[in-house]
Each structure stands twice: as C-alpha cells, then as structure tokens.
Amino acid sequence: MHTTKTIYLTVTPPEDSGLLFEKLLHSGWRLKALSATKEQHDFYDTFEWNAFEKDVVIVKSKKSISLVDLNTGQETDSTAFKGNPSFFFPADLPLGKLKERLLSYSDIRAFIKLCSITTFIQSYHILDEIEKTIGVLTSTSLYVEGSKKEEPFASLLSLIPLRGYQEEIEKITHHNSLGTPLDFKELFLFIMTASGQNVQGYSSKILLNLDADASIHESTQRLLQSTHSILQKNEHGIKNNIDTEFLHDYRVAIRRTRSILKQLKGVYDQRETAFYLNAFKELGKKTNQLRDSDVYLLQQETYYNFLPAFLQLSLKPFFNDIAASRKKLHKQFCSYLASSDYQLFLHKWHKFVYRDSLPDSLQAPNASLSTRVVAKGSIKKAWKKVIRHGRHISSETTDAELHALRIDCKKLRYLLEFFSSIFPHNSIIPVIRKLKELQDNLGDFVDCSVQLQFLCDRLNAMPPGEKECFCAASMGGLMATLFQVQEKARRKFHKTFRSFDNDETAQLFHDLLSNTPS
C-alpha cells in the first residue's frame, strides 16, 4: 500500500505556527483551518525497551493502542484498549496481530507507561492555486503530563503531503526560518528526553568496555558499579510488582556481585569482602522463595498442559496457594527493601564500589595486576575446573554431581561475560556458545530436579482427605512428566559434555586465552 512520508519540523521559539507557516506559503496557496483538538498520548515499552529495539513505538491514544514504525512514523497495527494502566501484559490484549507482535517482543515482560504527552493540535488543509488540497499542516504544542511547566516543551509542525504531492510539500519545508526538520525517530527520542526517559538506558547485560591494561582493581570496581546500578534500577519494579523479571535481574546482579568478589581473589582485602559476600548471600536467600513462586506461576500453562483435562482443575488450589504465599513473600521482601538495614547496607556498598584508592597491597596482592592477566588466569582456572569435574562424573550421573557442575559452569560463564569486552568478539562468542549448550542441558536437569523436590515436599505436607486426593493425583502426574524430562536431560549429559570436552572446544579456549586481548 502506498504511504506518504510525514515531515516534522520543530519551531523555536514556540509561537503561532499556523500564522508563521501561512507567511511562507507559495503565492496563491492558502491554509484552510480545521477544528482544533486536544489529545493525550501515552507511550509504552518494556523496562528493557524490547519494542524500541525492534523499531516500534507503542502509543495509546483515546480508546485504542497502536504500533508505529519508528522509521516511517506509520501506524502498522491497532486494537481497542480500555483504561489507562501504568503497565499491561500483551497476554491481556484481545486476540489479533498486535497482541502477537507484542508477545514476540516479550512474552514475559510488562509494557510500562513511559510518559504521557498532552498535545494541542490545530490542523489546516493546504490548498494550492486551484483550491486543491495538497497536504495537511498540523501545528502541535506538546506538554508533558504532570509537569509543572506551563510552557510546551516543544512546538511542532507536521506536514502530511497528500498522495502525489510529496515534492510540492517538501519544497516549502526548505525555508530556513520554518524550523528544523525531524524524522519520526528523532521526534520520538525528543519526546522521550523531554519527559525524562533514558532510551535503552537499561540492560541486564554487562555492557562495559574494559581496558585490558588497566588494573584489575579498576575493572572490578567498574563491574561492581555496574551490578550495583542494576540492583538499584530493579528495586522500583519489584516494589511495584510490575513483572517477574525485575526480581530475576536483581538476583542475577547479586550472583554476579558475589562471583566478582569470590572468583577474583586477591583484588580486595579478604576481611572486607567476606562481609559483603555473606551480606549478598543473605540478601539472595531473602529472594529465593519469592523467585521460586514466580517460576511456578510462570509455568502454570505448561503444568496444565502436562496433565489430562480431568486432572487440570484439581491443580488450581495448588497454584492458588502459591499465589497467596507469593503475595506474603513479596510484602515481606518489599518491607525489607524499605528498611533502614537495607538502605544502610546499600549505602555502605555504594561507598565501597566507588572507592578510588587501591586496597593495601599486603591484603590485596593482586589488585594492581593487569585486567588481561587476571581475566585470562581466572577464565583458564574456571574452564579447567569444569573439565576436571565433568570428567569425574560417574556413569550414574548423580543429581549432586550435575548440580555441582552446573555451578562450575555458571562461574565460568560469568567470568566470560565480565571480561568479554577485552577479547576479540569472534573469539569469545564461540566459546560462550559452546558453554551455553552444556549449561542448557544442566539447566534442564536441575530445573526439573528442583521442581520435583518442591512437588514432593508439597505432597508430603498435604493433609489426607478426599478433596486433596485429586490434587495429589495431579501432582503425581506432574512429577511423572518432570521425571521423564529430567531423565532425558540426564541421559543427554555425557554426550553434551563430550561435545564441550573435546579438541575443538579446547582449541577455542586456547585461541581465546592465547590471543592478545584488544
């Protein structure tokens, strides 16, 4: 379908853009005023900007929500949307293309209201010398909803040429005094900045560009600052119960923090890190049950699908219980986040990660070593440990062996991610890919194992009774299925490990560790 491209211009200072524009029209052309309107637009995206990453803007106007192509400014999908929520999940939207597209951007994250913009719009038809409408001029004043400023943060002129009149309209925009041309993406970024949004300002990944020649102390400080920032950024989402990924990222930040302190030995005074290692361990523990509840609730549909229809209904009390207990756990953890204990701890931790001076060389003998040397050494050590422990795993492949190896792999993975920026991209990616295959296998195994244990505990704690009989049967059904999946992962382990513990993967590690890091 043919579409014309809208031209946006910013007008500074804001003034009656319509009058300004009329002065500039070709002789013989005129503007015909249409009615003036006031509109509110609410912009949404996930905390990780999943829609923006796909060049899509989500905007709610009146009673519908639309997807707009960031590059063209054209609306591509739209659906009815009631209310004015501070966030929503695509799963709650009516069936259709828009829902499918949002689910493809993220099926787990909530779409959060980024900002509300109030616009005062005066539109005009642009008529040429024979009174033919050749375009629509819209003069828009934009205000950030809730802002105390009375002035608009921007005045815009948008010109929509009618089909076949793009050239004529473009000619008049070349006039210097009219304003600065913007494309839709620039306009969107302009609105986001004005409303205090930091576009793509969050990623759960470590996105640092470490200096291989810098001291490891400097690099670890930067790494810890990064995990500290992720920790803080996710608190708001946890407190407001927006989606499960805030807690997930928060927990990953804790694990990464501990991994940095624990694996990179001799970088800090051990007496000091012992305190933080323990404090973060305790902090992580406070979130364990809450995260477990999240995982089970996220798995609801999968669990239901594991069972025949006649057993599905009796699983409902099981999930109701989890949801109720989650509510309590969430409240407890939020109270902790608001406590002075936590605030004081964070304050202390903040001072620690932003400390400039090197620790005492006697207590932290490795602090001044180069990042390159420590990164290579620690990765090599962690890799060898995975190999050593993996080779020791017996033909029975016990749960304990696989649990332990999973932790070894995780440690190696964290190190690779921490220091990925000092290695050539094409050397580190294949190594991570190989490790991920092994981690996926171990992850499948351990996930089933944890879930089986959870179900088993629930089953043991269940009171006897006719009502519970069906619930017990459902849980039995689930356990049988989970057991099958777990055994499949167990059987697959030795083959997967062989694919990691082979010459090809060893060569990848050698290439990585022998290369001079960039």
Add this chain to the structure above:
Amino acid sequence: MKTIAIYSIKGGVGKTATAVNLSYLSSLLSQPVLICDLDPQGASSFYFRITASKKFNSDKFLKGNKKIHSNIKATDYEHLDLLPSDFSYRNLDIELSEEKKPRKKLKNNLEELSEDYRFVFFDCPPNLTLLSESIFAASDIILLPLIPTTLSMRTYVQLKEFFEVNNLDSTKIRAFFTMVENRKKMHRDIVNEFCNDPGFLSQTIPNNSEVEKMGIYRAPLNAVLPDSPAAKAYSNLWKELSAELSE
C-alpha cells in the same frame, strides 16, 4: 478489486458525472478506491482539481504498474485516489496497437493495484477502438449511461453486437438511463420499454442542472449537494450496482 468502466460510444451522456459520483460514493465505505481518467479531455481530473505531473504521459501509462503507481494522486476525499489523464492520451490507440497483446494491456498494467484498491473506476473516452477493447477485457462491469433517445439506444445495440461478433462476455454490460426528462414523451416511453430488460439497472438519473454545475464546484455532486435529486439517484444507483457486485 472490482473494476467498473463507465463507457459509451457517444459523448455527452454523463459518463464523467457518473464516474466521479459513483467513485466518491464507493469511497465512503472506507475502502480504497481509484478512478482512472482515460479520456484525453481529462474531465474527471478537472472535477477533482488534479493535473497530471509534467513527466506523466501515455507512454508512462502503457509502461504500467510502477509508472502508474507513482502518478496516482489523492483527491480531497479520504480513500479516493485518481490517476489523472494527460492530453497525450489522444494517441493511446496508436501506441497501444504497437504493443504485444494490446487487448490485455490495461488488465496487466493494473495488476499491481489489486492489493491497494477495492474498486477501480475507468472514465472512458467516447469511441470504440483498441483502447475500448482493452478496457472491456480489464473490467468486471461495463456501465453504460444512456439518454433515453433513439440515437443513444442505437449505441447500446451497436455495443451488444460488437460483443457478440468478437465473442466477448456481454453480461458485463450494465446499462442505465441518465439525463432523463420525464416531461418528454420519448424519454418516458423508452424508459418504460426497457425498465424490465435484464441488461438494465432499474435506477435512472434525472436531468438536473446541478449535475452541470459540478464544473463550477469542481467536486462530486454527492459531496456538495447530497440532497439534490440527481445526487440521491446516483446514491441509489451505487446501492443497486454494489449489491450486484457483491453477489
């Protein structure tokens, strides 16, 4: 996409008024509509205040798809676009005769538009030439405005004969009476004679001075004077025709 040619061998029978008003009425359904002005006089382009770009001519028209696509212009009415005519269209027949398979040319040239438009109306020049044959092949309906006079009725017969001789599908031809003046006996008699003919639509368009004033308004009558007798008649004609198209 449904294609409707407003066609007559004879001039001055209200082809352009019909094409302009019916295309406008069909666009009110919020479905994209295109009117192709094929007459070098460019009357429907004039009614919509549209002129072809300087680069557009019959040669570009015959090149088809992309060239046509880039020369379509929006009218002042939502969902209604127009492919303007150019004076060079007077040579279309000669140029068409030099093309391979000239009778299928128009149909092939408009293929790409089938995804963009629900209805395409052809405002045809008044003659019976190779271009007309190409239009017949490209159209689902050939809408024939007839003034209820002897000469006009003769053109209906001539067209029917032409279709039979050339093995064309004459069921595509749908005639209707236009510029009907009930005070004239001949008009009344002819309309009465053909009102039950299966080749005719039942709705007639009265002779109304407002139709002529479309040249002053430069807009569809149904957009500026929807309550005028002729506008109401066009509205009913479109209802009757669209019901047939959806069958």
